[in-house]
Amino acid sequence: MSSGSVVDPDTAQEQTPLPAIAISDARLSFGARVLWEHFDLDVSPGEFVAILGPNGSGKSSLLKALLGEHRVSAGSITIDGIPPRRGSDRVGYIPQQQMHGLDTPLRGRDLVGLGVDGHRWGWGLRDRGLRSAAVRDALAQVDAEHYADQPVGLLSGGEQQRLRVAQALAGDPGVLLCDEPLLSLDPAAQSRIASLIDRRRREHGTAVLFVTHEINPILQFVDRVVYLVDGRFRIGTPDEVMTSETLSELYGTGVDVVRVHGRILVVGADAVVGDVASTHHHHDRVVR
Numbered sequence: 594m595s596s597g598s599v600v601d602p603d604t605a606q607e608q609t610p611l612p613a614i615a616i617s618d619a620r621l622s623f624g625a626r627v628l629w630e631h632f633d634l635d636v637s638p639g640e641f642v643a644i645l646g647p648n649g650s651g652k653s654s655l656l657k658a659l660l661g662e663h664r665v666s667a668g669s670i671t672i673d674g675i676p677p678r679r680g681s682d683r684v685g686y687i688p689q690q691q692m693h694g695l696d697t698p699l700r701g702r703d704l705v706g707l708g709v710d711g712h713r714w715g716w717g718l719r720d721r722g723l724r725s726a727a728v729r730d731a732l733a734q735v736d737a738e739h740y741a742d743q744p745v746g747l748l749s750g751g752e753q754q755r756l757r758v759a760q761a762l763a764g765d766p767g768v769l770l771c772d773e774p775l776l777s778l779d780p781a782a783q784s785r786i787a788s789l790i791d792r793r794r795r796e797h798g799t800a801v802l803f804v805t806h807e808i809n810p811i812l813q814f815v816d817r818v819v820y821l822v823d824g825r826f827r828i829g830t831p832d833e834v835m836t837s838e839t840l841s842e843l844y845g846t847g848v849d850v851v852r853v854h855g856r857i858l859v860v861g862a863d864a865v866v867g868d869v870a871s872t873h874h875h876h877d878r879v880v881r
């Protein structure tokens with residue numbers, strides 16, 4: 594990564610782009626419990642970073658620190674050079690899945706509209722046509738136009754999740770934070786959503802932080818992996834991090850990383866992560 598390198602103003606033709614996200618020597622703690630510290634991560638515009646690790650390792654909390662919901666107790670975080678704050682129009686967020694109940698009085702189109710309005714109501718929306726177009730565009734990006742007028746409570750989990758992706762993208766954010774956005778999607782829908790997010794970062798330079806238990810559905814898109822385990826972490830390319838040696842070190846126990854047909858399987862004595870773990874972790878999956 595070029596971020597952080599020193600640019601000589603006399604010779605440099607191109608400026609090193611400012612990182613979209615800059616985390617420097619950061620510590621996140623709850624009371625006496627330190628989730629991580631001395632954490633450094635610069636994410637370039639358009640970079641796709643996967644956040645992996647077992648339950649409770651602090652993946653969601655990392656996103657919440659970037660959303661301005663948790664404050665780091667040491668070090669600093671900036672997004673486009675500015676400390677995180679709630680409701681920032683620079684950040685799109687796909688939260689961990691919550692189903693909408695049958696009594697939710699919103700249609701899919703309304704949900705996505707909230708994503709458009711979220712960043713604009715402060716100065717008023719002058720052009721209703723623009724708003725409708727932004728909603729239509731976001732719905733089309735996730736192929737959800739045909740169910741956009743149904744109450745969201747009647748939609749399947751996968752259909753609802755596609756709307757959430759559309760809602761997060763509707764505000765045209767420079768940083769997209771995703772908390773397990775592929776959960777309860779079938780493989781075809783997973784691949785469609787992952788490709789959509791990949792296209793988004795390529796075409797718009799959106800930096801993507803993607804929390805997941807399964808790296809395989811996004812492996813082809815991932816530039817770097819942040820792997821968190823119990824306060825320890827490793828950051829690098831998938832080839833650097835997803836090795837038996839590195840994960841055994843992180844877990845403090847023998848972990849085998851096996852590549853089969855372009856997929857990564859991680860199998861450990863006490864910790865089983867990746868594809869296998871997700872079948873244990875999520876109640877809606879069948880353990881075979």
Ligand SMILES: Nc1ncnc2c1ncn2[C@@H]1O[C@H](COP(=O)(O)OP(=O)(O)OP(=O)(O)O)[C@@H](O)[C@H]1O
Pocket residue numbers: 623628646647648649650651652653654655
């Ligand atoms: N506001 C809070 N106050 C105190 N502890 C918290 C708070 N938020 C999270 N924690 C704790 O921090 C730890 C990390 O939580 P987090 O949700 O970030 O983990 P995660 O890696 O995303 O886990 P999962 O894979 O289960 O979603 C957990 O033990 C959790 O109980």
